[in-house]
Structures are given as structure tokens and as C-alpha cells.
Amino acid sequence: MALLVQKYGGTSVGNVERIKAVAEKVKATKEAGHDVVVVLSAMSGETNRLIALAKEFNATPTAREMDVLLTTGEQTTIALLSMALHNLGVDAVSMTGDQIRLKTDSNHAKARILNVETENLQKHIKEGRVVVVAGFQGRSEDNNITTLGRGGSDTSAVAIAAALKADECQIYTDVDGVYTTDPRVEPNARRLDSITFEEMLEMASLGAKVLQIRSVEFAGKYNVPLRVLSSFKDGGGTLISYEENKMESPVISGIAFNRDEARLTLSGVPDQPTVAAQILSPIGAANIDVDMIVQNTLGDGKTDFTFTVHRDDYDQATKLLNVVCEKLQANSVQGNNEIAKVSVVGVGMWNHPGVAQKMFETLGAEGINMHQIATSEIKISVLVDSKYLELAVRALHKAFELETEPTQEK
Amino acid sequence: MALLVQKYGGTSVGNVERIKAVAEKVKATKEAGHDVVVVLSAMSGETNRLIALAKEFNATPTAREMDVLLTTGEQTTIALLSMALHNLGVDAVSMTGDQIRLKTDSNHAKARILNVETENLQKHIKEGRVVVVAGFQGRSEDNNITTLGRGGSDTSAVAIAAALKADECQIYTDVDGVYTTDPRVEPNARRLDSITFEEMLEMASLGAKVLQIRSVEFAGKYNVPLRVLSSFKDGGGTLISYEENKMESPVISGIAFNRDEARLTLSGVPDQPTVAAQILSPIGAANIDVDMIVQNTLGDGKTDFTFTVHRDDYDQATKLLNVVCEKLQANSVQGNNEIAKVSVVGVGMWNHPGVAQKMFETLGAEGINMHQIATSEIKISVLVDSKYLELAVRALHKAFELETEPTQEK
CATH class of the missing domain: 3.30.2130.10 (VC0802-like)
Incomplete structure (x- = not known):
């Protein structure tokens, strides 16, 4: 029995059927005996819809108000997934960035996480509930709604996993792991079972766009084992951790x-x-x-x-x-x-x-x-x-x- | 110079053009020298859209998660109106129910207001800002997102006006005031310039659906002068207050x-x-x-x-x-x-x-x-x-x- 933080991105919750599929995945994880905290993005397309709506009122909306507007996207998905989980008989509760007290600095649209309080999260986990958290969002110390910028939901997930000392932070996305190189360039590219944080940083910054570099840095800093998996395809994905944890150590990873x-x-x-x-x-x-x-x-x-x-x-x-x-x-x-x-x-x-x-x-x-x-x-x-x-x-x-x-x- | 709380309902913010029109109205009020707090509903249709979406996941979603979902509606409109006001050169800031510390009991979907803190509101007002507040929503003492039920935005507006000791709470709606009777039944029905709280309670409860009875009770209890006006038509509307304030006292109001x-x-x-x-x-x-x-x-x-x-x-x-x-x-x-x-x-x-x-x-x-x-x-x-x-x-x-x-x- 482990404590897992599972993050599902925008395409993974892109429509009603996909959100239901996520609910099934979460239920299966829970039934396997694990505690689960789910971190969600907005439905794919929703953020762009809201940005277009904002532009109808102001060509250069303030970052503060954009954050107020955009955070409705994740608030919607956490409510919907919780309802879907209830429908499957899974006890679940949604929480916004504010409700888990995810504190950030005041840089709207690209805020940095300062702290995550775990008291509320721990209470629900202890009572057997799946906690469904809105990614990408937090509150500044002066109580403004903030967002973490591009890939912010990954960063939320890692921060929550670090604060909870979770056994693993699983990033569900539309690729099934990290490859030795881009399979579109080299069809023989092979999925790596594991890779170190340092290697992943080099791979990510050099264009292998699987994870936001910021969330990898964050995971490395707090030693949170990070796993990249596909939302749509079964498989073990790629585990990103420190070298010590690796059984094999090839000369070159990718x-x-x-x-x-x-x-x-x-x-x-x-x-x-x-x-x-x-x-x-x-x-x-x-x-x-x-x-x-x-x-x-x-x-x-x-x-x-x-x-x-x-x-x-x-x-x-x-x-x-x-x-x-x-x-x-x-x-x-x-x-x-x-x-x-x-x-x-x-x-x-x-x-x-x-x-x-x-x-x-x-x-x-x-x-x-x-x-x-x-x-x-x-x-x-x-x-x-x-x-x-x-x-x-x-x-x-x-x-x-x-x-x-x-x-x-x- | 007065402190006015202006509430605009769902049809008043029903589309881009109408939200822009509200921004113009608020600007005009501000330029007339008044301090303004705006309370908004969700765009008309949005609540129904969200309810239908919820039903795709669960025939009987929990009231707690419905509240999480529905409150995104007002959060969207407050951001958009703030952007529209900025575009007109009006300093404005949006605030959610939580940010103004509108505390309620824990009855999801029909919560009762316990308290509104005015510190944040007062600070922004003092600095010359229009504060755009999300109606209908609050936080329970155990930090859950709550909604106030039908007509909740009117109630929010009155509660905020009471807490701020505002000079008037103006409810902008799609009728231009309270009539002596329903004009669809009696074309000679006349708009009343003023009416007492007691009369309004009798009129409202008996079917003159202008204001939610709860907000009228609330306004009466805290002696907040309430004015019903049209968002779409100029005019002084109907002032609802205590009898003492009335210059005229007809035998029958309606x-x-x-x-x-x-x-x-x-x-x-x-x-x-x-x-x-x-x-x-x-x-x-x-x-x-x-x-x-x-x-x-x-x-x-x-x-x-x-x-x-x-x-x-x-x-x-x-x-x-x-x-x-x-x-x-x-x-x-x-x-x-x-x-x-x-x-x-x-x-x-x-x-x-x-x-x-x-x-x-x-x-x-x-x-x-x-x-x-x-x-x-x-x-x-x-x-x-x-x-x-x-x-x-x-x-x-x-x-x-x-x-x-x-x-x-x-």
C-alpha cells in the first residue's frame, strides 16, 4: 500500500468519456489498496476558450484577472471527476488550490510555489477519501488567486507529492514514457524504464517535451520519484529518480x-x-x-x-x-x-x-x-x-x- | 458621494455586449463621484449548462461538488467585468466569495450567510477601486465552497451592503421596478417610486417576482435601502425602504x-x-x-x-x-x-x-x-x-x- 499522487493533463480530461475513464483508473488504483491524490488540469481547449473570451473585453487583460478567469477551468474538472468517482462508489472530495493552502508568491501567471499545507489533505486521506485537487493554481500571501504558468499542473502534483512525502508522483499524459530519442525521427527509439533526474533535465531542456523542466527540477530537489505514463495505453511508463535507485546504468540514455x-x-x-x-x-x-x-x-x-x-x-x-x-x-x-x-x-x-x-x-x-x-x-x-x-x-x-x-x- | 452596491443578474451579464454595457454603467456611476461595489451573477444559461454537464457524470451529484462546479460561473463574470472596466480606464479588482470572507453555514446549495468581513473591501474602496464581487457564493467555516441557493446573488449584494453600511443596494434586473400589479394582467399598472419592506415582502411572496423574498427580509433586517432598476432601460426604479423615509403614503401600494x-x-x-x-x-x-x-x-x-x-x-x-x-x-x-x-x-x-x-x-x-x-x-x-x-x-x-x-x- 502506497501513497500515490496522480496527475492527469488536459487531453486526459478532454471530454466526458475521458473524465469517466480517469475515474475508472483512479478507482482501480484505490482498489489495489493505494491512497490516491489526483491533480487535474482544465479540459483541453478550455484554457484557450477562456483566453479568447478575455480578449473580447481587453486586448491586454491583467495577469491577476486572467488568473481569476483561468482557474475556473480546473475547478470545473475537479468537481466533475469527484462526481464521476461518487458515481462509481468511490468516496472522493474536490479541493481547490486555495483549499489545500498551496501558497505562492505574487507573480501572476507564473507564480512560484512557497508552501503546501498537508493537514486538510492528510485528514481526507486518513478517512479513506480520494482527494481531487485543482492543479495549476494557488493563492498568494496577500490572498490573490495565482497560476503557476505553463505546465503548472505538473508542478502542483510534484509539490503536493513532496509535501505529502508520497511514494510516487505519476504524471499521466498522452505519451507512454520517455524515449531514447524522438520516435518520429528514429523509429527504433526505445522507451526507457528509468532515467535519472539529471538526465531527464538534459533531455527535457533539449527538446524531448514530455515533462515541464520545472516539475523535474522540483521533483529532483525534493527527491520525489516521478513516473510518466500514458492515460490511454497500459504500461509502466518511465520512472525518473536518482541514480542510486537504478538497477541498470547504461552509458548513454538518449x-x-x-x-x-x-x-x-x-x-x-x-x-x-x-x-x-x-x-x-x-x-x-x-x-x-x-x-x-x-x-x-x-x-x-x-x-x-x-x-x-x-x-x-x-x-x-x-x-x-x-x-x-x-x-x-x-x-x-x-x-x-x-x-x-x-x-x-x-x-x-x-x-x-x-x-x-x-x-x-x-x-x-x-x-x-x-x-x-x-x-x-x-x-x-x-x-x-x-x-x-x-x-x-x-x-x-x-x-x-x-x-x-x-x-x-x- | 455615496457608497453604492450594484448587483447585476444573469440576463444583465448574459453575453459579451451586455457585460460591456454593465462596465459603462459602472464607469458612469464612478464618474458621478460614487464608490461602487459590483456584485455579479453567472452569465444566464451558464448555470444550466453546468448542471447538464454534472448530470453526465452523476444523476444525483452531491451538493458539495455542485457548489464547487457552479461557483465557477460567477468567478468567470467577475474576471471579465474587471477586464472590461480596465479597458475603460476604471481601476477595478475582482473578488470571490472567499476573498471577501463571506462566511456561511454548511448547508450546500442553500447556505445561510453568517458574516462578511469588510477589511479587504474597504481597503480597495479607499484606494479608489471598483470591487467586483462574485455573488451567490461563500465559504463555510470548515472551508468548503458553498452557494446561497436561488436568488443568492441578491442576498450577497444585500449582505455586502449591510456589512459596508452602504447608502443603497441597487438590484439591476430585467424589470424597471416594482409595479402596482403585473402589467401583463393590468396594462394600467404603474411603477412605484417607493415601497416599504413590509409591502415588498407581501408583494414578493404573493407572486410579484421581482426580488427574492430572502434578500428583501435581509435588507429590512439590516435597514439597507434597496432599489430595483432595469439594466436595459434608464429610470429611477423603485426604492424599497422603511416607511419613515417615504414622503407619500398611499393607502394601497399594489x-x-x-x-x-x-x-x-x-x-x-x-x-x-x-x-x-x-x-x-x-x-x-x-x-x-x-x-x-x-x-x-x-x-x-x-x-x-x-x-x-x-x-x-x-x-x-x-x-x-x-x-x-x-x-x-x-x-x-x-x-x-x-x-x-x-x-x-x-x-x-x-x-x-x-x-x-x-x-x-x-x-x-x-x-x-x-x-x-x-x-x-x-x-x-x-x-x-x-x-x-x-x-x-x-x-x-x-x-x-x-x-x-x-x-x-x-
Whole structure:
């Protein structure tokens, strides 16, 4: 008998039949002897409907009032699922973000969770009830209704699981787990039974859009075992936890990638300690995320400074960099918005020094040129021309034998 | 400069254009120098939509979860009106029933208000903001979401006005005030500029469906001047207050009526003190409201006991009375479900003894037989055959000269 937090996303509660199917799943979990807290999103489409409605009144509605409006979506689904559970003879009670005292800061539309009180939750659980909680929402300390932003329901679920010290936080979604790479690119991609938080963070941030990165960080921080499962298909999904819990430890867990990269280089800037900050501060001020950064000293008191941004930010970043170029009397700004990033990810690689070599050889054998390389303890990323992305992913997936189950290592 | 609480019902916020029109009205009130608290219902149709949705999951959803579901309706409208007000440059903030700390008892679907905290409201008002409050909803002391039942938004508005000691509680609806009688029956019916709480209670309970009787009682209890106005038509509406505030005091304010009456008589019951209770207790236990009661002693140790019920309860009441008849060894049960009640209402009548006489003469002159008569200090009601209802209303309206403004009396 375990305490499980199950989160069902918008497509999982997208219509009457699906909500009834969730009720059946919850009932089955309860009958298997587990305590269950369910966290729900709004029905898919509902959030967009409400946003469109708001726009009829105000082109730029305040974030505070948008939060008041949008939180009705989850409040609706928790009531409906509770009714469906009652109909199946399951004792259940709905609770809003406020009712579980999910306290956040005051950043409307992207609030951060400060605290979850468990007293009310524990009371209902102890009395044998399924508690059906509205995800995505909370209350600020000044008693305003807040929302947690994109993927907020995942974050709610993890926060509740952490506060309750739940045995597992199960994220039901429309994919059945985390794969070695995107199956649309490599049909031989294999579902992973388990993966570490660190690997998942690298996979998620690099474009494997299964879980919101924020909820993975949160789960890692509070050591909440996280499981990704399909709402529509049976199966064990993928368990995300710390390495210690893994029975097997393959060198490489997967190949992640990001199509939408752009690269900018400011060449011939004075090689001084403050120069990186001078280049990046206007970029940061414009709210543009910077990813891979390389500074290459030329030995003549000059340096080339290169970084990547999301392709959507390319034009704006170029403009800002031209201003910097003039100010610093650098040589020129060069850019390329036709590039993609490919990464091999795996906690096993740190004690297998041959990984980088194998990666570079594999890409070289396919005639794929690497524009830039970045490494961390559990990841090696390279930039390649966009047109080579799929080829690179497939070649690396094969080279690291990801299509077959790894053999157990000690 | 006054503090006004304005309540807009479901049809007043029934679509985008109407909500925008409410925003304009609120803006105009604010610009006239008044402080405004707005209380809103859900968009008309929304409550029915949600009830139908609930029924897809459970034929008999619990009242607790229905309350969670239905309160999303008002939460939606308060966000939308706030956005519309912002768009007009009016500083506004939405608040749910919980956020204004509207505390109720735990009777889901028909909760009673215990208390409204004004601290938050006062703070926003003082800072020049329009506060847009969700009507119909509150929180129980054990932190469950509750609703106030039918007409609950009117009650919310009055409770808030009472707590804030507002100068006036204005109920915007789809009629432009209280009339001397139903204009559909008597086209010469005249809108009253003012009426007392007591008269309004008699008018409302007798079928002039302008305001929920509960909100009128509440307003009377806390002496909150109540004004009924049209959302769609300009005009001063009808002010409901205590007699002291009235400049004029006509003898009769209006002719109220109720079509859906039924009358039951248990004849030949023993004339004992406990007999009324023995007859009425099974009726009360079946949740059937009893209205006019007459007990007529025959002088032979027997009595006839007569009362009226709503026509919908006639069959059930007849069944229950047959059981009582046998138990008490009474003669028989007689009934008539083709009757209607007509009442003349007016605080002025208590010192004008001719009112009853004029009423009976008027009906007699039209050949209308009265089955039963009941009087109070401000009302005389008679039962007539249903077919005579409209004729009786028109004849009385004319006899008491209600089509013309009363002359001032001292």
C-alpha cells in the first residue's frame, strides 16, 4: 500500500468519456489498496476558450484577472471527476488550490510555489477519501488567486507529492514514457524504464517535451520519484529518480535535440575580463535566453565570442549585438539561424571517456560538420547544420546501440 | 458621494455586449463621484449548462461538488467585468466569495450567510477601486465552497451592503421596478417610486417576482435601502425602504396575486386544541408549505379545518390528509385546485378601515365569489376561482385608483 499522487493533463480530461475513464483508473488504483491524490488540469481547449473570451473585453487583460478567469477551468474538472468517482462508489472530495493552502508568491501567471499545507489533505486521506485537487493554481500571501504558468499542473502534483512525502508522483499524459530519442525521427527509439533526474533535465531542456523542466527540477530537489505514463495505453511508463535507485546504468540514455537554434558570433572584441558581461547584458535585458557560449581567444589581445539563442530571438539578438559591436569597436557580427543542436545524454558517460570520441567519429563518418561543442558531466552537445539533424540523431542512436535494452552493469 | 452596491443578474451579464454595457454603467456611476461595489451573477444559461454537464457524470451529484462546479460561473463574470472596466480606464479588482470572507453555514446549495468581513473591501474602496464581487457564493467555516441557493446573488449584494453600511443596494434586473400589479394582467399598472419592506415582502411572496423574498427580509433586517432598476432601460426604479423615509403614503401600494393555489378542507374533525398540529404535522414533514389557514368551529364539538398549498403539492397533500382523516375519524377531505389568491397590499390600510369593505364590494359587483379571506395589518387576501383572477386584479386596481400617482397625505 502506497501513497500515490496522480496527475492527469488536459487531453486526459478532454471530454466526458475521458473524465469517466480517469475515474475508472483512479478507482482501480484505490482498489489495489493505494491512497490516491489526483491533480487535474482544465479540459483541453478550455484554457484557450477562456483566453479568447478575455480578449473580447481587453486586448491586454491583467495577469491577476486572467488568473481569476483561468482557474475556473480546473475547478470545473475537479468537481466533475469527484462526481464521476461518487458515481462509481468511490468516496472522493474536490479541493481547490486555495483549499489545500498551496501558497505562492505574487507573480501572476507564473507564480512560484512557497508552501503546501498537508493537514486538510492528510485528514481526507486518513478517512479513506480520494482527494481531487485543482492543479495549476494557488493563492498568494496577500490572498490573490495565482497560476503557476505553463505546465503548472505538473508542478502542483510534484509539490503536493513532496509535501505529502508520497511514494510516487505519476504524471499521466498522452505519451507512454520517455524515449531514447524522438520516435518520429528514429523509429527504433526505445522507451526507457528509468532515467535519472539529471538526465531527464538534459533531455527535457533539449527538446524531448514530455515533462515541464520545472516539475523535474522540483521533483529532483525534493527527491520525489516521478513516473510518466500514458492515460490511454497500459504500461509502466518511465520512472525518473536518482541514480542510486537504478538497477541498470547504461552509458548513454538518449539522444536529445533541438531544431530551433541560432548562433551568433561577435568577432575581434578586446580580450578583457568584462567583455562577456558587456556583450550579454543587453541580450539578457531583452529577456532572450542564451544557451551555448564559447569564447575563443586569438592570442592578439582579441577574442571571438559566440553563443546560441532560440531561432525566434535571432533577429532581435542580431540587432542588439550590432549595437554592442559598434560600442566595443569589434570587427563584425556573424550569424547562422539554420542550425540545430544534438546531444548525447547519460549519467554513465563520466566514467566512459570514449563517449565524445565515438560521437565525433560517428558524425564525421556521415560527413556532418560540427560548428560548436559543449560538454558537461552527463551530456555532450554539438551544433550541426539543420539539414543534418535527423541523420545525426539516427546515426548516434545506432552508434550507442540505444535500440536494444542495455545489459546490466555493476 | 455615496457608497453604492450594484448587483447585476444573469440576463444583465448574459453575453459579451451586455457585460460591456454593465462596465459603462459602472464607469458612469464612478464618474458621478460614487464608490461602487459590483456584485455579479453567472452569465444566464451558464448555470444550466453546468448542471447538464454534472448530470453526465452523476444523476444525483452531491451538493458539495455542485457548489464547487457552479461557483465557477460567477468567478468567470467577475474576471471579465474587471477586464472590461480596465479597458475603460476604471481601476477595478475582482473578488470571490472567499476573498471577501463571506462566511456561511454548511448547508450546500442553500447556505445561510453568517458574516462578511469588510477589511479587504474597504481597503480597495479607499484606494479608489471598483470591487467586483462574485455573488451567490461563500465559504463555510470548515472551508468548503458553498452557494446561497436561488436568488443568492441578491442576498450577497444585500449582505455586502449591510456589512459596508452602504447608502443603497441597487438590484439591476430585467424589470424597471416594482409595479402596482403585473402589467401583463393590468396594462394600467404603474411603477412605484417607493415601497416599504413590509409591502415588498407581501408583494414578493404573493407572486410579484421581482426580488427574492430572502434578500428583501435581509435588507429590512439590516435597514439597507434597496432599489430595483432595469439594466436595459434608464429610470429611477423603485426604492424599497422603511416607511419613515417615504414622503407619500398611499393607502394601497399594489395588487398582488398567485395563480397556483390549491385549497384543502378536512371537515368534521373533533374541536380539540391539538387537532391543528395533528393535521399539519404530516404536511410539514413532507416539506409542503402551507399558506392560508382557517379553522371554523361548527358549535357541535366539531370543526372544519381549511388551508392552502401550492398547486404542485395538491395531490400529495390530499393523500396525506386522507390518512389524517381516517386517524381522526373526521367526516371527509374536500379540495379545489382551481383557485387563485388575490391580495391588496399597503401599509396605509391599517388606519383606513374601509379597505376590506371596498375590496369585497368591488369583487361582489363583478360577481366574483370569495372562498376564503385572510387579513394582516398591511394585506387582505382572498381566494377566488382561477378563472376570475385577471378580472379581480383589474377591478381592484381600478377601484383603488392605482393607475394614477397618489396625492400626498400627511
